[in-house]
Amino acid sequence: MELKGKERQFFKKEAHSIKPIFQIGKGGLSEEMIQQIQFAIEKRELIKVSLLQNTMEEPQEAAEVLAEQTGSTIIQVIGHTIVLYKQARNPKNRDISIRFAEFVKRGR
Numbered sequence: 471m472e473l474k475g476k477e478r479q480f481f482k483k484e485a486h487s488i489k490p491i492f493q494i495g496k497g498g499l500s501e502e503m504i505q506q507i508q509f510a511i512e513k514r515e516l517i518k519v520s521l522l523q524n525t526m527e528e529p530q531e532a533a534e535v536l537a538e539q540t541g542s543t544i545i546q547v548i549g550h551t552i553v554l555y556k557q558a559r560n561p562k563n564r565d566i567s568i569r570f571a572e573f574v575k576r577g578r
Contacts, residue, residue: 471543471555480573481516481545484566485553490520498527499535508540511556515566521550 473481491514492507511517519536521529533544533552542556557567 471557473543473545477570477574478545480570481553481555481566484569485516485518485545488516488518490518490551492517492519493522494519494525494527494532495522496524496526498525499532504536504539507536507554511540511542511554512558512560513563515558515563516545516553516555519552519554521552523550 491510492503494503497503507517507519519532521527521532529547529550529552533547533554536542536552536554537544540554540556542554545553545555547553555566558564
C-alpha cells in the first residue's frame with residue numbers, strides 16, 4: 471500500500487499514543503517473532519515495534535523485513551521504533567481502517 475503525505479500523517483497521529491508491543495533484542499528477528507508480529511498486526515492493524523540497544527538489527531532494515539514478511543506497510547521508522555500498518559482481514563478488527571476510510575472520504 472503506497473501512502474501519500476496526509477495519509478501517512480493520519481497513521482502517525484493514530485500511532486502516537488500506542489506503546490510498542492514487541493521488542494527486538496540481541497536475538498534479532500526470528501521466524502517465531504515475525505509470526506507473532508503478523509498475528510498482532512492482523513488483530514490491531516497498527517503496531518509499534520522497538521529495537522533494544524543490544525540488537526544487531528538496523529531499524530530501517532528490520533522494518534523492511536517485517537513489512538515484507540507480514541505484508542504490512544511501513545508508516546514510520548523513528549530512532550529505534552518501527553510503526554507498521556496492515557488492514558485486518560476480519561471486519562471486526564478494522565477499527566483503524568474504518569477511521570482511515572472516513573478520513574480519505576472527507577478529503578483529508
